[in-house]
Every structure is written in structure tokens, then in C-alpha cells.
Amino acid sequence: MNDVKNAIQNGKTVLGIELGSTRIKAVLVGEDHTAIASGSHDWENSYVDNMWTYSIDEVWKGLQDSYQKMANDVKQKHGITLKKIGAIGFSAMMHGYMVFDKDEQLLVPFRTWRNNITEQASTELTKHFTYNIPQRWSIAHLYQAILNQEDHIHNIQFQTTLAGYVHWKLTGKKVLGVGEASGVFPIDLDTKSYNQKMIDQFNEMIAPQNAPWKLEDILPEVLVAGENAGTLTEEGVKLLDVTGELEAGIPLCPPEGDAGTGMVATNSVAKRTGNVSAGTSAFAMVVMEKDLSKVHPEIDLVTTPSGNLVAMAHSNNCTSDLNAWVGLFEEFTQAIGFDVDKNKLFETLFEKALQGDADGGGLLSYGYLSGEHMTHFEEGRPLFTRTSESNFNLANFMRTHLYTSFGAMKIGMDILTKEEGVKLNEVLGHGGIFKTEGVAQSILASAFNVPVSVMETAGEGGAWGIALLGSYMINKEDNETLEDYLSGKIFAEQAVKTVSPDSKDVEGFEQFMERYKNGLTIERAAVDNLR
Known part of the structure; x- marks a missing residue:
């Protein structure tokens, strides 16, 4: 305990904060890279004027709350006021659209990754670059705003x-x-920076608009893991720590997206490794040994923090509808006079799923709370359906909802493994x-x-991942790669639990996926006719 106390007092800690889709989490790690304090703030996106968004006020309120809860955790556990930190890193959900004018004012409300509103831009850019530009990407949002002739474009x-x-x-x-x-x-x-040829192509594409900027002038500078990305200013302290106790001058590592921090948190940054991050959305990432043979609209090409x-197979929807059903069961238990712990409820229902039929008993669901680009839906309608012959029981009901949570992502992953012949040794969840x-692990x-x-740190997630990137920045040795740092100093003693696929369940999931693909016409009818 004294070692931890000394580390806190002497600024030998690293703070990682990630702004996820439903939670902002702050994790403070010690010299052994384990969490010594944490704090979180729950938030939800809002659907305003046909746009998924979070307000700027919510961003700062949530950051301050999660930081303060973490700092209070430090004080409660160790009796110390947090003033010094060795390094800080920030991560958040990727993509989306945030543009600012000369007075640093946000020109339009933040458009999140969840908005499937850039199909025209995505299609045209993909064709022009011969490189997949998904709808979520920031450049697709920018070009769509140009195509829409939105007033703010000239003020960016x-x-x-x-x-x-x-x-x-900050x-x-x-x-x-x-x-x-x-x-x-x-x-x-x-070059580990933006593709200059494509930047030139983009500038040519928008030349008729006579915008007063070139693309390279409005984009942020690109840094790789390990580089110093600036220090916390006095103004930044006021934005982060409302008590003003934190000292300025703390170095920050490059800000990363949740895909990158997920790779780091699972030690999946080396070639032939893969990981799946599953929450509100789900994405599978595979570090490639070579380029894909052709452009696949379903597959994003991104990079590790190095x-x-x-290659990333991303689905907009994963656990939201599943969580809603568990919430319904919670309401039922309360209605009949039982107060069941939410974690116990999840555990019971998930374990029940393993007792279901291999194919889910003929049931079908789509957890499409929002649109799903992988299956070409601009909007979503959560849907559960079955035939009169299906085996409708609780085990199959839960199994089907777990299956469908990975359904859209599975379509993308099949392109990599079945069409492109990508080899994987294992996937980390x-x-x-x-x-x-063991439950979602077996399903996956x-x-x-x-x-x-799954590692014992699987629940730590991206906030821990960005903290590790901060640690790498200040603690790496000369010429030490991120891969070597993670494998040698973070994960060498990590406890790992592995589940191998069962052939019967593999066959059952394939049968479910046939039903899933065939049933997309039902989802289409729901989107088109239920308003």
C-alpha cells in the first residue's frame, strides 16, 4: 500500500480516460500498470433533428464527473489528494464530425459515428480513391456536408x-x-500520416466549391504511439478538475480511438492477432500481414496506434437490444416482489443461453436500435420473430439475442476469413x-x-488501454516497440482464459446466419413501414 501511496504522491501514475458510447471512464494506474482508482459517468446519445449527438456541455460535465469520482476514489482508498500524474491519455468513440470556426466555436452539433447519413459521400469517395471510405469516417461526413451545400462549410x-x-x-x-x-x-x-495523393484528389474534387481551405490545413497533425502530444495547460486543468488541485504541465500521449485502445488493452497489436470489442457497437480487428486483394465496402482499413x-469488421449494433430485454426481465422480477442484483440477472440469463439449441431453436432477432451499414440499413428497428414450429424457450431466446449481437460483425469477418483467406491464431474479447x-466467449x-x-483485465477496456499508451510514452526504453512493451512489461504474467470452438456450435451458428440473412427482408419491411 505504501508503494501505491508513494507512486501517487510522486506522480508515478498514469491516467486514462475514455469517452465511450454509454460511459465515460477514468482509470488511474500505478507503476505495475494495474488500476489503483477509477471513476465513471453514464451518458447517452440524443436523437435531435434526425441526428445522433452528444452536447458539448455533456462532454465536459461527464469528463469532470468521471475525473472527480476517480480523484475521490484516490482520497478514499489512500488518503491523498491527487495533484501529480505522470502522464494522461484521452480516448473516445471514433469517427464522426466536429468542425470549428476561427473563434473555436462548434459549427454544427457533434455528429457521431452512429449516423448513417453519408451514403452518397461514402460511395463517391470509395470509388474515387479506390479505397473503402465507410459512412462513419470523418471525411465522409465532411464531403456529405459539402454535397448538401451546408452553410457552415466555408467557415471551417x-x-x-x-x-x-x-x-x-486541454x-x-x-x-x-x-x-x-x-x-x-x-x-x-x-509516412504514418494522411495519404497525400488522396488529399490532393479530395482537394480537386471540392475545387468547384471554392472553399477557403485545403483539406491538409483543417485536419489535426498525426502522431504515433510513444510521441509526446503536449502538456496539460492551466486552462486545461480548469476544464478537467473543478477543484483545481491537479497541477498543470502533465504530458499527454496522442489521443486515440476506441479501436486502438481496444487493441492495446487486449495485447492485439502484433500481426496475426485479432480482438473483438463488444458494447453498444461491435468491431472485430485483425492486424494484417498484407493488403486485401480488393476493396470491400464492409471492411474498414485502419491502423494500430503504431x-x-x-482490417476492421464493424457493426453499429451489438448489446443495446439485448440489454433492453434483460431490463424487461428485471422489471418482471421487481413486479413479483423480488429484488435481483442486475449482475446476477445477466449472469443467470447468459448462462441459460448455453443450454439452448445449437442454432437458437429457429428464433430470429435483429438488435438494430440504429441503422446498420454492414447490412445496408439507414435506420434500425429492433425486432424479434419466430415461426410456429420454432423451439421457443428462455434458453433459445437468450442464445438468439447473443447470436444476433455478433451477427452483422460476423458477415464482415467472413469476408476476411472465407474470401480473403486471412489466418488468425486467436481472437481476444x-x-x-x-x-x-465463458458465455459470450463460447458464442464468439x-x-x-x-x-x-479473455484476459482478467477484459472489463477494464479502453480507459486502461489509453493509460497503457500514456505509460509507454513516458516509460519506454530506446527503440522499444509498443508490441515489445506490451508483451514484455504488461501482459507477461496476465491470466488468460481461452475457449475453443465446438464443431456442433459452429455449425449451429452458420445455420442461424442463414436465417439471419434470409430474414433481412423482414427488417427492411419494418424500417420502411414502421415510422
Whole structure:
């Protein structure tokens, strides 16, 4: 305990904060890289004027609350007021659209990754670059706003992401980590910066608009893991710590996206490794040994925080509808006079799923709370359906909802493994869905037909991942790569639990996926006719 206390007093800690879709989490790690304090703030996106968004006030309120809870945790556990920190890192959900004018004012409300409103831009850019530009990417949002002839375009001075925005306000530095930047605009793997040829192409495309800026002038600078990305300013302290106890001058690592921090948190930054992050959305990431043979609209190409190529199969929807059903069961237990712990409820229902039929008993659901680009839906309608012959019981009901949580992502992953022949040794899972031991792990192993491992730190997630990137920045040795740092100093003693695929369940998941694909016409009818 004294070692921890000394580390806190002497600023030998690192703070990671991640702004996720439903929670802002702050994690303070000690010299052994384990969490010594944490704090979190729950928040939800709002649907305003047909746009998924979070207000700027919510961003700062949530950051301050999560930081204060973490600082209070330090004081409660160790009797110390937190003043010094060795390094800080910020991470957030990737992509989206945040543009600012010369007075640093937000020109339009923050448009999150969840908005499937850029299909025209995505299609045209993909064709022009011969490189997949998903709808979520920041450049697709920018180009769509240009195509829409939105008034604010001529006033843009700076474009960034949510993580980049927070970092900028706390340090004055307009920068992004390369992993985060790879979801803004395509990256040149040699220079570890934006692809200059494509920037020139984009500037030519928009020349008729006579915008008073060139693309390279409004984008943040790109940094790789390990580089110094500025220091916390006096103004930044006031934005983060409302008590003013924290000292300015703390170095910050490059801000990263949740994809990059997920890779770090699961030690999945080396080639032939993969990881799945599953929460509100789900994405599978595979660090590639070579380029794909052709452009696949379903596959994003991003990078690790070090700038190595990653293929990502991303789905907009994962656990939201599943969580809503568990909430319904919670209401029922309360209605009949039982007060069941929420974690116990999840655990019971998840474990019940393993007793279901291999194919889910003929049931079908789509947890499409929002649109789903992987299956070409601009809007979502959560849907559960069955035939009169299906085996409708609780085990199959829960199994089906777990299956469908990975359904859209599975379509993308099949492109990598079945069409492109990508080889994987194992996949590491992290996110809340993996908290019930062995359940979602088994489901995912069946979906991908590959061993799935979960580390004991799986629940720490991206906030811990960005803290590790901060640690790497201040503690790395000369020429020590991120891969070596993580493998040698973070994960060498890490406890790992691995589940191998069961052939019967693999076959069952494939049968479910046939039903899933065939039933998309039902989802289409719901989207088109239920308003």
C-alpha cells in the first residue's frame, strides 16, 4: 500500500480516460500498470433533428464527473489528494464530425459515428480513391456536408474527433494518434500520416466549391504511439478538475480511438492477432500481414496506434437490444416482489443461453436500435420473430439475442476469413458482454470458428488501454516497440482464459446466419413501414 501511496504522491501514475458510447471512464494506474482508482459517468446519445449527438456541455460535465469520482476514489482508498500524474491519455468513440470556426466555436452539433447519413459521400469517395471510405469516417461526413451545400462549410477552420477535441482543449495541440486519424482519412503506411495523393484528389474534387481551405490545413497533425502530444495547460486543468488541485504541465500521449485502445488493452497489436470489442457497437480487428486483394465496402482499413495495417469488421449494433430485454426481465422480477442484483440477472440469463439449441431453436432477432451499414440499413428497428414450429424457450431466446449481437460483425469477418483467406491464431474479447465467464466467449468462438481468449483485465477496456499508451510514452526504453512493451512489461504474467470452438456450435451458428440473412427482408419491411 505504501508503494501505491508513494507512486501517487510522486506522480508515478498514469491516467486514462475514455469517452465511450454509454460511459465515460477514468482509470488511474500505478507503476505495475494495474488500476489503483477509477471513476465513471453514464451518458447517452440524443436523437435531435434526425441526428445522433452528444452536447458539448455533456462532454465536459461527464469528463469532470468521471475525473472527480476517480480523484475521490484516490482520497478514499489512500488518503491523498491527487495533484501529480505522470502522464494522461484521452480516448473516445471514433469517427464522426466536429468542425470549428476561427473563434473555436462548434459549427454544427457533434455528429457521431452512429449516423448513417453519408451514403452518397461514402460511395463517391470509395470509388474515387479506390479505397473503402465507410459512412462513419470523418471525411465522409465532411464531403456529405459539402454535397448538401451546408452553410457552415466555408467557415471551417479545424476538423477533429471527440478525442481530438478534448485533447485540443486541454493542451492547445491539434493532434491525433495515428489509429484515431485512420478513421478520419486514409493513412499512408510508409509516412504514418494522411495519404497525400488522396488529399490532393479530395482537394480537386471540392475545387468547384471554392472553399477557403485545403483539406491538409483543417485536419489535426498525426502522431504515433510513444510521441509526446503536449502538456496539460492551466486552462486545461480548469476544464478537467473543478477543484483545481491537479497541477498543470502533465504530458499527454496522442489521443486515440476506441479501436486502438481496444487493441492495446487486449495485447492485439502484433500481426496475426485479432480482438473483438463488444458494447453498444461491435468491431472485430485483425492486424494484417498484407493488403486485401480488393476493396470491400464492409471492411474498414485502419491502423494500430503504431501505424500497422488493421482490417476492421464493424457493426453499429451489438448489446443495446439485448440489454433492453434483460431490463424487461428485471422489471418482471421487481413486479413479483423480488429484488435481483442486475449482475446476477445477466449472469443467470447468459448462462441459460448455453443450454439452448445449437442454432437458437429457429428464433430470429435483429438488435438494430440504429441503422446498420454492414447490412445496408439507414435506420434500425429492433425486432424479434419466430415461426410456429420454432423451439421457443428462455434458453433459445437468450442464445438468439447473443447470436444476433455478433451477427452483422460476423458477415464482415467472413469476408476476411472465407474470401480473403486471412489466418488468425486467436481472437481476444473485451467489453461488458464478456463479463459473465465463458458465455459470450463460447458464442464468439462458434461465430468465428477460432479460439477466443479473455484476459482478467477484459472489463477494464479502453480507459486502461489509453493509460497503457500514456505509460509507454513516458516509460519506454530506446527503440522499444509498443508490441515489445506490451508483451514484455504488461501482459507477461496476465491470466488468460481461452475457449475453443465446438464443431456442433459452429455449425449451429452458420445455420442461424442463414436465417439471419434470409430474414433481412423482414427488417427492411419494418424500417420502411414502421415510422
